[in-house]
Amino acid sequence: MPRVYMDHAATTTVLPETVQAVTEQMFTGGNPSSLHSAGRRARAAVEQARDRVARALNCDSAEVIFTSGGTEADNLAVKGLYWSRTKANRAACRIIVSAIEHHAVGDAVEWLETHEGAEPVWISPNSEGIITPEAVAQAVGESPDTVALITVMWANNEMGAVQPIAEIAQLAKSHGIPFHTDAVQAFGALDIDFRACGATTLAISGHKIGGPMGVGALIATRTAPLAPLLHGGGQERSVRSGTIDAPAIAGFGVAAQSVTDHRAEESRRLANLRNLLIEGVRHAIPEATLNGPEPENSEQIADGAFRRLPGNAHFTFPGCEGDSLLFLLDMAGIESSTGSACNAGVPRPSHVLLAMGVDEGIARGAQRFTLGHTSSEADVQALLGALPAAWEQAKKAGMAAQAPDSQRWN
Template sequence: MRTAYLDHASTAPTRPEAVAAWTERAGLVGNPSSLHSAGRRARSAVEEAREEVAAALGARAGELVWTSGGTEADNLAVKGLWWARRAQDPRRRRVLVSAAEHHAVLDPAEHLREHEGADVRLLPVDAAGRTDLDALAAELAQAPEEVALVSVMWANNEVGTVQPVAEVAALARAAGVPVHTDAVQAVGHLPVDFAAAGVDALSLSAHKFGGPVGAGALLLRRGTPLVPLLHGGGQELGARSGTLSAPAAAATAAALRAALSGQDAERERVAGLRDRLLAGLAERVDGVRVRGSLTDRLPGNAHVTIDGCEGDSLLYLLDAAGVECSTGSACQAGVPQPSHVLLAMGVPAEQARGALRFSLGWSSTQEDVDAALAAVGPAVERARRAAAGSSRAGRRRPAAVAS
C-alpha cells in the first residue's frame, strides 16, 4: 500500500541535498574547536554554513547561534532574555506571549512563573488564531518598565495562521522591549527577513524544511543581552556551550538552500495542493470546518475540524488506510485534551476534539492529495459510528453505587 505522508509540519522528509552534505562532512574527522588542520577544516564548514544560513534569513553571521533545534532555541530566547533583562532591572518580571504559542515557548514561560516569579500574561488571539495587537499595545502601555520580553510566533504550527510579527516588533520597540519570534514553521516556507521584521531573536529548526533532526539556530540581534542555558566550553561566543556539529551545520545550510531555490513557485504549487485538499474535504464530508486564516496562511497547512468525530480516531483510521497526518490535540498524562490553540481561538471543546492537520511540503504530490480524499470519507463514517456507539454506551451505563 502506498503511503501518503501529509505531516510535514511535524517533520519534513530529509532533502537529498541535506543527506549528501551530511554524508560528505560526517566522513571527515575534526572538532571545530581544535586548532589542528582537521579542526580548522571542521570550523570552516561550520562558519561557511553559518554565513549562508544567516544571509538567507536577513541576518549577519555573528547573529546566528547554532542549537540542537527549535525547542532549545525557544528556551534559550525566552529564559535567556528574561534572565538578562531581570539582571539589568529587577522590575522586569512580565513576559507577554501569544496564547496560541507552541509549548516550546509556553512551557519555558510557565517554568519562569513557577520557579522564578515571572508574571506571564497570555495575549488573546482572534477566531483565526491571529494575535490581538490592541491587547499587546495595552499590556505594553501598562508599566512598560516591568516588561522583560514579548514572544509571538511567525506562523502557527497547528492552524497555519501567519502572525503580524513586524507590527508586534514595532509596538514592542517603541516601548523598549525585545521581541522573540518562533519561526520554526515559517523558515523555508515563507519569506523570512530577520532584519526587516525588526525582532531581536528568531528560532528555527532544520528538520521543518528538509534538514536533519537535532539541528537548529537562534538568530540574536547584535548587542542583545542573553544569559546562556548551557555552560561548559564557551562555544558560540558563550551563548551556547557544546561541541559544534559540522555535519549538522552543513546539512542545514544545504536544506535551506534547496528550500529557498524557486521558493515562490514552490509555495504556489504547495498552496494549490492544499486548496485542492480543502475543497475536496468540503465536498466529500459534511461538518468540515477550516480553522485558521483563509488568507494569511502557511502554504502547506490544511487544518480542519470535523463534527461528530474524535481526531485521534480519525488519525488511526487514516493511518490504516496509508494516509499519515496529525491531530490538533495534545496528550497530557495519557488523556487526550482539546488543542489549546483552538480553545484560544474560541472553538468549542467538542469541535476541537475533531481536529485534523494535513501539512504538505516539498515531497507532496497530487497523488498524496488523492489518497487523502479517497480515505477520509470512509474514515469519518467509521469514526462517527464509533463516537455514536460510545455515546449510547455511556447513556446506558448504570450509576455507581456508594459503598
C-alpha cells in the same frame, strides 16, 4: 499499501543534498574548536553553513547561534532574555506571550512563572487565530518597564495562521522591550527577513526544511541581552556552550540554501495543492470546519501574500475523536496529525483551538493535513478518497468524553 505522508509540519522528508553534506562532513571529521588542520576544516564547514543560514534569513552570520533544534532555541531566547532583563531591572518580570505558542515557548514561560517568579500575560487570538498588535499593546499597558519580553510565533504550527510580526516587533521596539518570534514553521515557507522584521531573536529548526533532526538556530541581534542556558567551553557567542555538531550543521546549511532558492515557486505550488485539498474536503464533508484564515486566492498566491502557511489545512470534524480519525486514515495509508497534545493517555483538545474560542467538544475532532516538497496532487486525491469513509467510521466510535469511565483511554 502505498503511503501518503501529510504531516510535513511535524517533520519533512530529508533532502538528498542534506544527506550528502552530512555524510561528507562525518567522514571528514574534526572538532571545530580544535586548532589543527582537521579542526580548521570542520570550522570552515560550520562557518560556510552559518553564512548560508544568514543569507537565507537576511541577517549577519554573527547573529546565527546554532542549537540542537527549535526547542532549545526558543528556551534560550525566552529564558535568556528574561534572566538578563530581570537582572538589570527587578521590576521587569512580566512576559507578554500569545496563547497559541508552541509548547517550546509556552512551557518555558510557565517554568519561569513557577521557578523564577515571572508573571505571564497570555494574549488570546481572534477567531482566525491572529494575535493583533492592538491586543499586544493593551497587554503592555501603561507600564512597559515591567515587561521582560514579548513573544509571538511567526506562524502557528497547528492551524497555520501567519501573524503580523513586523507590527508587533515595532511596538516592542518603541517601548524598548525585546521581542522573540518562533519561526520554526514559517522558515522555508514564507519570506523571512530578520533585519527588516525588527525581532530581537528568532528560532528556526533543521528538520522542518529537509535538514537533519537535532539541529536548529537562534538568530539574535548582536545587542540581544541573552543569558546562557548551558555553561562550558563558550562556543556560539558564549551563550550556547557544547561541542559543535559540524555534520548536522553542514546539512542544515545546505537545506537552508536549497529551500530558500526554491521557496517562492514551491510555496505557490503547495498553496495551490492546499486549496485543492480544502475545496475537496468541503465538498466531501460539508460539516467539516476549516480553522484559521481562509486560503488565499490565485492572485494572492501569485503575489506571495500568505495569510496562512502554504502547506497547511486544519479541519475539525464533528462527532468524532481526532485520534480515532487519525488511526483510521493511517489504516487507509494516509499519515496526518491531530495537532493536539495527549497527556497521560487521555486525549485532550488543542490549546490553540480553545484559545480561539472553539468549543471543547468540537476541538476534539481536529485533524491537520500539512504538505511538503514530496507532496503531489495524487496525494491530495488519495486523502479525499479515504476521508469520508474514515470519518463515518470514526463517528461510530464516538467521543471519549461520552464513554463510561471503563471505556475511556487509560
